[in-house]
Every structure is written in structure tokens, then in C-alpha cells.
Amino acid sequence: MTLASLRQKLLPDGPVLDIHVHPLNCFGSYGLSSPVEDAERLIAIACRSGVTRMCVFSLHETTPYEPTPDQCRFANDYVLRMRDAQPDAILPFCYVTPAFPDDAVAEIERCVGGQSMAGVKLWVARRATDPGLDPIMEAAVSLDVPVLQHAWLKSTGNLPGESTPYDVADLARRHPRARIIMAHLNGVGHRGIEAIADVPNVVVDTSGGDPESGMVEAAVNRLGAHRVVYGSDAPIRHFGVTMNKVLGAEIPDADKRVVLWDNALQILKLRE
Amino acid sequence: MIIDVNAWTGPWPALVNVPCDVASVRSSLSEYGVERIFMAPLAAAWSANPHLCNPVVYEAAEEHDDISPVPVIDPTLSTWPAELEKAAGHRAVRMIKLLPGYGGYDLAGADELFKEVGRLNLAVMVQIRVDDPRRHHPLAMVPDVPAGDVVEAAKRHPNLKLVMGGASAATLREFAAQVRDLPGLYAGTSQVDGVDSVKMLVDAGIGGKLLFGSHAPVFMPAAAMARVLNDLPDDAAVRIMKDNAAGLLRA
Numbered sequence: 221m222t223l224a225s226l227r228q229k230l231l232p233d234g235p236v237l238d239i240h241v242h243p244l245n246c247f248g249s250y251g252l253s254s255p256v257e258d259a260e261r262l263i264a265i266a267c268r269s270g271v272t273r274m275c276v277f278s279l280h281e282t283t284p285y286e287p288t289p290d291q292c293r294f295a296n297d298y299v300l301r302m303r304d305a306q307p308d309a310i311l312p313f314c315y316v317t318p319a320f321p322d323d324a325v326a327e328i329e330r331c332v333g334g335q336s337m338a339g340v341k342l343w344v345a346r347r348a349t350d351p352g353l354d355p356i357m358e359a360a361v362s363l364d365v366p367v368l369q370h371a372w373l374k375s376t377g378n379l380p381g382e383s384t385p386y387d388v389a390d391l392a393r394r395h396p397r398a399r400i401i402m403a404h405l406n407g408v409g410h411r412g413i414e415a416i417a418d419v420p421n422v423v424v425d426t427s428g429g430d431p432e433s434g435m436v437e438a439a440v441n442r443l444g445a446h447r448v449v450y451g452s453d454a455p456i457r458h459f460g461v462t463m464n465k466v467l468g469a470e471i472p473d474a475d476k477r478v479v480l481w482d483n484a485l486q487i488l489k490l491r492e
Numbered sequence: 493m494i495i496d497v498n499a500w501t502g503p504w505p506a507l508v509n510v511p512c513d514v515a516s517v518r519s520s521l522s523e524y525g526v527e528r529i530f531m532a533p534l535a536a537a538w539s540a541n542p543h544l545c546n547p548v549v550y551e552a553a554e555e556h557d558d559i560s561p562v563p564v565i566d567p568t569l570s571t572w573p574a575e576l577e578k579a580a581g582h583r584a585v586r587m588i589k590l591l592p593g594y595g596g597y598d599l600a601g602a603d604e605l606f607k608e609v610g611r612l613n614l615a616v617m618v619q620i621r622v623d624d625p626r627r628h629h630p631l632a633m634v635p636d637v638p639a640g641d642v643v644e645a646a647k648r649h650p651n652l653k654l655v656m657g658g659a660s661a662a663t664l665r666e667f668a669a670q671v672r673d674l675p676g677l678y679a680g681t682s683q684v685d686g687v688d689s690v691k692m693l694v695d696a697g698i699g700g701k702l703l704f705g706s707h708a709p710v711f712m713p714a715a716a717m718a719r720v721l722n723d724l725p726d727d728a729a730v731r732i733m734k735d736n737a738a739g740l741l742r743a
Contacts, residue, residue: 221525223726229524230718248686265687269722374626375633409627410508430624430683431715433708434510455687460718468714 240451255301269460289323318352385412404428425451498705536564615653
């Protein structure tokens with residue numbers, strides 16, 4: 221096998237939409253001068269691994285666990301500038317905190333309703349069982365966009381506001397019309413897959429943790445390929461490392477295409 | 493030719509439905525062009541006597557010319573000198589492995605072993621972690637080996653060929669200057685993640701000290717390849733995936 225053929229083997233044979241990406245300025249010091257430069261560099265890095273489009277959400281450059289509404293607005297304005305610079309590649313998500321439900325709904329109306337953001341992002345301010353999420357979910361349903369909810373199962377202990385997959389399943393049952401993306405397949409593991417197995421309005425993204433063997437296969441076998449969607453969590457994780465969890469998985473090629481592209485289009489209600 | 497310095501075989505409790513036998517691991521790596529496999533026994537991590545787990549990699553080397561056994565040696569066992577002597581006497585052994593996190597010992601207590609390893613002109617890999625502590629079984633949590641302890645060992649044994657295995661990108665960025673400046677200290681790529689992470693280490697001046705490791709079967713070989721090949725030109729990639737290991741391990 222030549223190096224060239226090996227390189228080719230590690231790349232997808234069609235377009236790829238990454239549903240879980242952050243701006244470079246959220247993690248690491250890249251010496252960026254603007255959101256425009258952030259977008260250019262992020263896309264250049266993603267292209268090397270074959271990612272063609274990406275859902276991007278900022279957690280604010282200081283990544284506070286308890287962001288203020290102002291910090292969320294700042295984060296969203298940053299991503300909107302990235303989108304305006306690279307509209308063909310970047311699909312922005314609106315970051316809000318359930319700690320301030322009224323502000324969160326107003327921000328969703330501003331960003332999704334007013335600026336056509338493609339979804340809503342929730343991180344670790346409150347667990348998904350918290351009633352502060354309810355008006356956020358109702359707003360997302362009303363505007364017909366998905367919600368991406370961070371989740372992990374850490375044996376070292378989750379953060380106080382960090383959702384488990386059981387919390388996400390609870391959220392999905394409370395809001396059966398919502399389309400929910402549970403983040404971090406490799407962070408929630410086999411128990412996480414089981415937690416959402418009978419909750420059809422939840423899909424899991426492939427990000428989080430290391431490229432442990434067998435996880436994508438387990439998710440596809442238990443949930444079906446239509447409920448597994450490619451997400452990298454770049455720049456924390458490498459676009460190509462996470463993509464090769466899918467490309468290198470022992471699943472049919474048709475399922476790989478579903479995970480890398482088709483499902484994201486369906487969740488986001490996009491046309492090719 | 494690609495050289496994988498950090499492959500394993502044998503059972504790992506967290507893996508479900510993943511074939512971990514020698515033939516399966518070898519097949520999974522050859523699919524991606526790996527032609528030389530340095531293979532250690534996974535079962536050694538949880539064994540009270542890791543030396544009892546080494547035969548599987550010796551037997552693998554008897555069957556397959558592309559496999560170099562990497563026996564795990566525990567310096568707290570009184571039998572370590574004999575186990576090391578056995579390793580040194582094997583035609584295909586170039587490196588041994590230490591699992592201090594699982595063995596529950598401090599590297600400062602391994603100085604006698606390090607001296608002997610150096611005298612026998614073998615390399616030694618110290619495994620920082622096997623998998624992310626956040627995903628460990630809650631009743632079987634094993635903290636990472638402090639990378640600084642490996643660096644200190646490299647300082648105490650300047651002629652020793654010492655490989656830091658399983659270190660994260662952040663850890664290697666933190667210790668890049670030491671990896672660059674300590675002549676015997678090398679690092680594996682098996683748990684380096686994040687965008688441009690290997691490229692950043694090359695840019696930090698340690699491209700000549702990085703060794704490709706897949707961490708198969710615990711991790712996926714394709715993922716290990718991508719972190720090197722997607723971001724680096726041929727010459728830099730070949731150094732990491734072959735040349736550095738060939739020089740260090742006479743492979």
C-alpha cells in the first residue's frame with residue numbers, strides 16, 4: 221500500500237457534514253485576529269480531513285460553565301460573523317443557558333428566528349432534567365430546529381450541571397416533538413446508547429472521548445444508522461480521527477454515508 | 493512500510509465485541525499498511541504477575557515475522573531480572589513495556605531496571621494511560637502516570653531509550669522541550685488528539701522524536717493513521733510512521 225493510497229483510504233468518498241464543531245478561539249491559542257480568520261482556518265483544517273460543512277457553536281472564548289446571557293450573545297455574534305464570512309460551509313447554532321430561560325428564549329428568537337441559525341446548543345450550565353430547559357425546547361420546536369445537548373458519563377464525576385444520557389432521555393420524553401442530538405457517543409458509552417434506545421427523538425453524535433474500537437458499531441447496531449450522526453467536537457478533537465471512527469467501523473458503506481451526511485441533512489431539514 | 497510501536501493483544505474489559513486476538517489485531521493493522529507491529533499483552537495490566545501474560549506475544553512472534561514482542565515487566569516482582577534477561581535473549585525483542593499505573597509503583601523505584609535495560613541496549617516504553625480515566629469502570633479507576641516522572645527518569649538515565657506511550661497532546665506540548673532536548677526520550681502518538689495536534693508537535697521541534705502508535709485493538713487503527721497523515725506532508729509523516737522507530741528500535 222502506497223502512502224497516497226493510504227491517505228485516500230482515510231478520506232470520505234462523498235460530502236461530510238460535521239454536526240459538532242466549535243470555533244478555534246474557544247479552545248487553544250491560535251493567535252486569531254477575527255472570527256473571519258477563525259472561519260477560514262477552521263475550514264482549511266476541516267477540508268484536510270474531508271469535512272465539507274459544519275455546525276459551529278461557540279461556548280464563548282473563556283468557556284465558562286455558567287455563562288451570562290451577555291456571554292451567550294457575544295458567543296453567538298462571533299459565530300454569526302463566521303457564518304457570514306463562510307456561508308456555504310458554516311451552519312451556526314445558538315448557544316444559550318437554561319439558567320436564564322427568558323433570556324435564552326429571546327436569544328433563540330434573535331439568532332434562529334432573526335438570523336437563521338440552524339439549531340440550539342446546550343452545554344453544562346444545567347442538567348437536562350432542569351425545568352429551565354423547557355421553554356428553550358418549546359422555542360426550538362416552534363422554530364423547527366434541533367437542540368444539541370452535551371452529555372457524558374464520567375466515572376470521575378460529572379460537573380454539577382452536566383447532563384448524563386439519562387437526563388437527555390428525560391428531556392426527550394418531556395418534549396417528544398423536539399429533535400435532540402445527544403453529544404459524545406464515546407463519552408456516554410454503551411450505557412448512554414442504552415439510555416436513549418427507546419427514545420426515538422434522540423440521535424447521538426460520534427464525538428467525545430477517544431476512538432475506542434467498537435463504539436460506532438454498537439451504536440449503529442442498537443439504534444440504527446439513522447440515529448447516529450457524525451460529530452467531531454473539533455478543535456478539541458481531530459476531524460479526521462473522529463471521522464475514521466466511522467470510516468473504519470465494521471458497518472456497511474451505505475450506513476457510513478448515512479452517518480456522515482444524510483442524517484445531518486434530515487435533522488437540520490436541509491436539502492443537498 | 494509503517495511501524496506501529498504501540499499495539500496490543502489480549503482481553504480488555506471495557507471493549508465489547510472487539511476481537512483482540514493476535515490474528516485480528518494483525519489483520520486490522522495490515523489493512524492500513526502496517527508492516528511491523530510492536531505488540532504487548534493487554535492482560536498484563538490487570539494481572540498480579542504481568543510476566544505470566546507475556547507468552548502470548550512471544551508465541552505471536554514465532555508465528556509472524558512482522559511481530560516484535562513487547563513484554564511487560566514489573567520492577568516490583570522479584571522475577572524481573574529473569575524476565576528481562578529472557579526478553580533480551582529473544583531475537584525479535586527491541587523494547588519492553590512498563591505499566592506503572594496498573595502495577596501501582598513509582599518510576600523512581602524502577603532505576604535498577606532502567607540501568608539493566610540500558611545495558612542490554614533495549615528500549616522501554618512507559619505507558620501513561622491505556623484509556624481515558626473518565627471512562628474507567630468506577631470500581632477500577634487507574635490514574636495516569638505523571639509524564640513528569642518519565643521525563644525525570646530520562647534525565648537520570650541519559651543513555652536509556654525511553655518512550656512515553658499514551659500521552660495526550662496537551663501533555664506532549666507541555667513537555668515538548670524535554671522530549672526535544674533529552675536525547676533518549678521519545679513519545680508515541682497513540683493518544684494525541686485535537687486539530688493539528690501532531691502537526692503542532694512537529695512544529696514544536698519534536699518531529700524526530702515521535703513514534704506512530706495505533707493503540708489497537710483498544711483504539712481504531714484508521715483513527716491513529718488520520719491524526720498523522722491528514723495534516724503532514726509525506727516526509728514528515730514517514731519520519732513518524734517509520735524512520736524514527738526504525739532508528740530507535742533497529743526495526
